[in-house]
Amino acid sequence: MFKKILVPVDLAHIEVIEPSLQVVAEQAKHYGAEVCYVAVAATTPGSVARTPEEHQQKLEAFAQERAKVHGQPVSARVITTPDPIADLDDVLVDAIDEADADLVIMPTHPPKHLDAVIPSHGGKVATHTEASVFLVRPQT
Amino acid sequence: MTNDNKQPPEAAPDEGIPAPEGPANLIDTDYVIGQDNITANKFGLDVDLHGKVFTVSSLLILVFVILTLALQSEIEPVFNAIFSFLTGNLSWVFLLGGNIFVLVSLGIVLSPLGKVRIGGAHAKPDFSYAGWFAMLFAAGMGIGLMFYGVSEPLTHFGTALGGTSMEDGMRTDWAPLGAAAGDEAAAHRLGMAATIFHWGLHPWGAYAVVGLALAIFSFNKGLPLTMRSIFYPILGERVWGWPGHLIDILAVFATLFGLATSLGLGASQAAAGLNYLFDVPNSNITMVLLIMGITAVALCSIMLGVDKGVQRLSQLNMMLAFLLLAFVIIVGPTMLIATGFFENLAAYAVNLPALSNPFGREDANFVQGWTAFYWAWWISWSPFVGMFIARVSRGRSVREFLTAVLLVPTLVSVLWMTAFGGTAIDQVITNGFQGVQDAALEIKLFAMLGELPLASITSFVGIVLVIVFFVTSSDSGSLVIDSITAGGKVDAPKPQRIFWAIIEGAIAIALLLGGGLTALQTASVSTGLPFTLVLLVGCYALIKALMSEPRGN
Numbered sequence: 001m002f003k004k005i006l007v008p009v010d011l012a013h014i015e016v017i018e019p020s021l022q023v024v025a026e027q028a029k030h031y032g033a034e035v036c037y038v039a040v041a042a043t044t045p046g047s048v049a050r051t052p053e054e055h056q057q058k059l060e061a062f063a064q065e066r067a068k069v070h071g072q073p074v075s076a077r078v079i080t081t082p083d084p085i086a087d088l089d090d091v092l093v094d095a096i097d098e099a100d101a102d103l104v105i106m107p108t109h110p111p112k113h114l115d116a117v118i119p120s121h122g123g124k125v126a127t128h129t130e131a132s133v134f135l136v137r138p139q140t
Numbered sequence: 141m142t143n144d145n146k147q148p149p150e151a152a153p154d155e156g157i158p159a160p161e162g163p164a165n166l167i168d169t170d171y172v173i174g175q176d177n178i179t180a181n182k183f184g185l186d187v188d189l190h191g192k193v194f195t196v197s198s199l200l201i202l203v204f205v206i207l208t209l210a211l212q213s214e215i216e217p218v219f220n221a222i223f224s225f226l227t228g229n230l231s232w233v234f235l236l237g238g239n240i241f242v243l244v245s246l247g248i249v250l251s252p253l254g255k256v257r258i259g260g261a262h263a264k265p266d267f268s269y270a271g272w273f274a275m276l277f278a279a280g281m282g283i284g285l286m287f288y289g290v291s292e293p294l295t296h297f298g299t300a301l302g303g304t305s306m307e308d309g310m311r312t313d314w315a316p317l318g319a320a321a322g323d324e325a326a327a328h329r330l331g332m333a334a335t336i337f338h339w340g341l342h343p344w345g346a347y348a349v350v351g352l353a354l355a356i357f358s359f360n361k362g363l364p365l366t367m368r369s370i371f372y373p374i375l376g377e378r379v380w381g382w383p384g385h386l387i388d389i390l391a392v393f394a395t396l397f398g399l400a401t402s403l404g405l406g407a408s409q410a411a412a413g414l415n416y417l418f419d420v421p422n423s424n425i426t427m428v429l430l431i432m433g434i435t436a437v438a439l440c441s442i443m444l445g446v447d448k449g450v451q452r453l454s455q456l457n458m459m460l461a462f463l464l465l466a467f468v469i470i471v472g473p474t475m476l477i478a479t480g481f482f483e484n485l486a487a488y489a490v491n492l493p494a495l496s497n498p499f500g501r502e503d504a505n506f507v508q509g510w511t512a513f514y515w516a517w518w519i520s521w522s523p524f525v526g527m528f529i530a531r532v533s534r535g536r537s538v539r540e541f542l543t544a545v546l547l548v549p550t551l552v553s554v555l556w557m558t559a560f561g562g563t564a565i566d567q568v569i570t571n572g573f574q575g576v577q578d579a580a581l582e583i584k585l586f587a588m589l590g591e592l593p594l595a596s597i598t599s600f601v602g603i604v605l606v607i608v609f610f611v612t613s614s615d616s617g618s619l620v621i622d623s624i625t626a627g628g629k630v631d632a633p634k635p636q637r638i639f640w641a642i643i644e645g646a647i648a649i650a651l652l653l654g655g656g657l658t659a660l661q662t663a664s665v666s667t668g669l670p671f672t673l674v675l676l677v678g679c680y681a682l683i684k685a686l687m688s689e690p691r692g693n
Contacts, residue, residue, distance in 0.1 A: 012174075042630045043259070043266060043359065043534050047174035050166065050362030051260075082266045082532060083619075084631045086445020118443075118634055 002031045006101035006131070008092055008121075009037045011048045011058060020107040020136035025070035027105065027134070034073045036099050037063045040091050043080045052080045075099075089124040096129045108135040165688045167361040167372060171380045177627050187636065190627035192385050197392040197625060204397070204663065205647055208656035216659040223516075223662045226669050231512035235498035237672040238515050242345035244679045245546050248352075248686065254539030255691040258352075259359040265535035270458075271451045272532060273544055278454035278612040279528045280347055280549060281339065283402070285461075285556050286606050287409060290584040292338070293561025294568070294577060297331035299506075314505045317494055324569055332480075333487040335561060337495045338510065339553040340488065341546060343518035348545040349675055350526025352538065353682040359534050360689055364628020367391040367523050367674070373681045387674065388624050390667060391523035395624075396644060397664035398521055399617040404648035404657040406610050407431045409582035413603050416583045417596075428649055434607060435645030438614035442637045446532065450615050457608050464601050465559055471592050472563040473570075480558045488554065516668030519675060527623070528616045531630065538686065564588045614644060 007024050009017060028035050039059050041052065049055035056078045063076040079095060081087045096104060108122035115123070126133040178191040208215055227234075248254055257263055265272070299314045303321025306312065313319065316334040320326035353370045363369035368384030375383055407427040415422035441449035469477050501507045533541055567573040567588065579587040589598045618641040619630075625640075626632035651657045 044365045044531065044628070044630050045173055045358060045362045046629060046631060047172060047177075050173070081447070082534070082630075083445035083447060085634055085637075086443065086449070087447060 002027070002033045002103040002132070004034045004036060004099060004101040005031075005103045005105055006036045006038060006096050006099055008104075008106045009039050009059065009062065011039060011055075011062060012046070016138075017107050019139055020105055021066065023134065023136050024105045025066070027103070028070045028072040031103075032072065033103070034075070035063075035066065035070070036075045036077065036101060037066070038076075038092070038095050038099070039078045040084050040088050040095075041078055041080050042084050043082055052078055055080075089121055089128065092121070092125050093128045096125075096131050101131055103132045103134065104129065105134045105136065108137060110137055165360065165690065167357075167363060169363070169372075169377065171363075171377070173364045174627055174629055176380070177629070186633040188629065188632045189625055189636070190388075192382075193388045193392065193627065194625040196385070197389045197396075200389065200393060201396060201643075201647075204393075204660065205650060208660050209650065209654040212655050212659070216656065216662075219659045219662040219666070223666050226666060227508045227512040227516065230669065231508050232498040233672055234512045234515035234519070234668065235496060235507070237519070237676060238342045238345065239496050239498070240679060241349045241675060242341045242546075244683070245345050245348045245352075245542050248683070249539055249542045249546070252691055253683070253686040253689075254537065254542070256356070256360075256538045256686050256689040258355045258536050258538065258541060259534040261690055263359070263535040267447075267451065267532055271455060272536075273548065274454040274458040275451055275532050275612075275616070276529050276545060277549055277552065278457050278609065279616045280525050281343065281553075283406065283606065283609040283613060285339070285553070285560075286585060286602065286609060287581065288335075288339070289556055289560035290564045290576060290588045291581050292335045293331050293557055294564050294584070295331075296334045297327050297561075297565050297568075298577065300327040300330045300334075311502055311504055314509065315503060316506045316510075317491065317503055319503075328565055328569070329483065329487040330491065331565070332484040332557065332561060333491040334495060334506070334510075335557050336484060336488045336550075336554050337492065338514045339557060340550040342496070342515065344546045344549050346515075346518050346522045346675060347525045347529065348542055349678050349682060350522045351529040351533065351545060352541055353678045353685070354526055354530035355533050355541070356538075356682065356685045356689070358530060358628075361685060365527065365531060365630060366624050366628035367527070369628070370674070370678045370681050373684050374677055390670060390674075391527075392621055392624050394520045394664050394667040394671065395524040395617055395621055396640075396647070397660050398524065399614060400644045400647040401651065401657050401661035401664060403431060403434065403610060403614060403644060404652045405661065406606070407434070407648065407652065410603065410606050410610075412580065412582040413586055413599075413606065416586055417599050417603060424653060427652055430607070431645050431648050431652070434610045434614060435641060437608075437611045438618065438645075439638060439641050441611060441615040442618055442641055443634065446619070450612065450619070453608060453615070454612050457605065457612055460601055460605050460608070464598060464605065465556060467594075467598055468559045468563055468589075468592070471594075472559065473566050476566055477559050477562050480562045481555055484558050484562075485554055513665070515672075516665050518668075519671045520665050520668040522671060522675065524617050524620050527620045531619075531623075560585070560588065563592075567591055614641065618644060 005028055041055050049058055059076040059078050063074040067074040079091055081091055106122050108120050122135040176190055177188055179188045296316055300320045304311055304313050304319045316330055320330050357363045357369040358365040366388055368379045368387045371379045407430040410430055411422050411426045414420040420426055441453055564576045576584050576587045585602055586599045589595050618637050621640045622637040623630050
């Protein structure tokens with residue numbers, strides 16, 4: 001049913017996405033889908049990498065690690081933007097289009113009142129893309 | 141708007157850190173950005189802060205606000221004494237420093253170092269020319285032009301015309317240089333030259349040095365986007381310790397108080413304008429509402445981010461400012477402004493050596509009260525403006541950067557001052573209209589516009605511009621403070637930037653109601669002295685850093 005799964009990844013907060021990575025592995029195997037790992041980063045040096053190119057290498061290494069787990073073909077893409085905190089949702093929606101992905105799997109937090117002011121990225125992406133979106137809540 | 145880094149052109153895997161797009165010379169350090177940060181999740185909010193910089197600067201800010209509110213009458217004379225000591229006895233440091241910044245910037249434009257590209261030899265710009273330039277200008281001085289565009293040329297014209305007066309061998313007048321007693325044409329030229337001197341190459345020279353140094357150390361050398369990175373060539377790994385913390389804390393202090401006090405004082409100026417134009421009561425309530433409104437719009441802008449918030453607002457601002465400028469040029473004395481532009485540029489060039497001379501000046505009042513004050517002000521703003529323009533300048537060549545930050549704004553300032561100041565002076569000389577000269581500082585612009593047709597429309601545009609220029613300073617300033625207190629991270633959680641924007645508005649309101657805005661502004665402008673030294677080091681570090689960069693074509 002799904003051919004290409006897009007997975008937003010933040011290498012600085014890998015513990016947050018850990019549960020959803022398991023879901024990704026299972027879904028990828030189940031559908032025999034390709035997995036595209038995407039990171040959105042600032043153009044300035046950050047905690048993960050000091051240049052966008054270093055980030056790309058780290059993400060590629062990460063994708064290869066994951067490929068060993070689920071055995072499906074992978075790709076990795078780092079997208080830089082001057083203000084990733086504000087632009088994340090728009091950048092992801094574009095990336096889903098460009099990658100021609102039909103499923104997005106990303107972690108999200110439980111609904112809370114603050115969402116009215118600062119909406120969750122997962123919810124925002126889901127309302128703006130044509131791909132299916134699988135939001136993984138943290139395990140309690 | 142985004143760059144795809146899917147295939148880095150010349151990255152060699154497994155050989156340390158790959159260069160940014162195209163060749164660049166990274167600094168080798170073991171420091172990991174954010175290693176000293178405190179991350180937590182409290183009350184459902186994520187935080188990611190540099191523990192020491194955030195804590196110390198927050199406490200320092202709190203102490204200063206409480207002290208100013210509680211001991212107003214005691215603390216104001218202290219701040220004033222410090223500041224008059226700085227401008228009185230150390231005016232030569234500011235003037236000399238200012239000259240060095242301009243010369244270094246001009247030298248780099250002309251030298252082969254201008255070919256270096258920010259972000260690596262093949263980096264692509266993140267913003268269009270129009271958006272980029274609008275942000276540079278709006279962050280740098282937009283608001284000042286609104287208030288001083290009319291008043292400063294007129295003031296210098298008046299004092300120059302008045303001639304010099306001596307008492308005990310000291311000049312007691314405020315005229316620039318040797319004045320031009322009784323000669324209207326000469327006083328006009330001198331007044332414009334002095335104004336352009338204060339708004340031309342020198343302020344932008346300071347911004348350019350900080351901005352370029354930060355951009356190179358961040359995008360080409362791979363260090364965090366924060367003031368301390370400039371010191372890496374001098375301090376080495378020690379910049380990640382207390383010497384670096386101190387520089388960053390000072391930058392937060394100068395930026396936050398600079399912004400909060402301008403916001404408070406600006407609100408009173410905007411309220412005076414609203415009162416003059418629409419009879420809105422010039423009360424504390426109006427001012428508090430203005431500050432809250434400005435902060436609310438700034439909040440929306442930083443939530444939308446640099447690209448969709450700050451950039452768009454800056455462009456809107458530039459468009460409105462351009463319309464107002466075009467209106468004054470077309471409806472005002474068009475020929476006078478057209479010829480005046482070149483005459484004033486010439487007068488600026490002729491008087492520049494004498495005006496920028498740091499030593500043995502006779503016009504002590506002018507040098508200390510005007511020039512040194514401005515220089516301290518520009519330099520204390522330079523960490524904020526420099527950091528913001530660095531952030532949006534990736535992908536530009538050094539020559540492009542300096543042209544856009546130094547030369548173009550200078551020409552725009554000349555044109556703006558010629559149009560607004562020239563029109564006001566013309567109203568005095570030709571029409572004998574004294575209204576502008578007699579008006580209070582904050583309504584001089586509106587008094588001048590009042591003599592032109594369609595005054596109600598242009599004055600309205602004027603007041604909108606004043607308010608939106610405050611928003612564009614407030615939003616970019618909050619982003620800068622957030623990134624310094626997050627140890628150079630520009631991707632710290634959103635609530636942090638919201639926090640800083642609100643704090644800024646809150647301090648402005650507290651000081652407006654409790655008193656002490658000018659006192660704290662004096663304190664923040666006093667940081668101009670330590671930053672002059674920081675910037676001088678910055679010049680050395682910048683040249684050293686540029687020399688080690690590959691020069692593209």
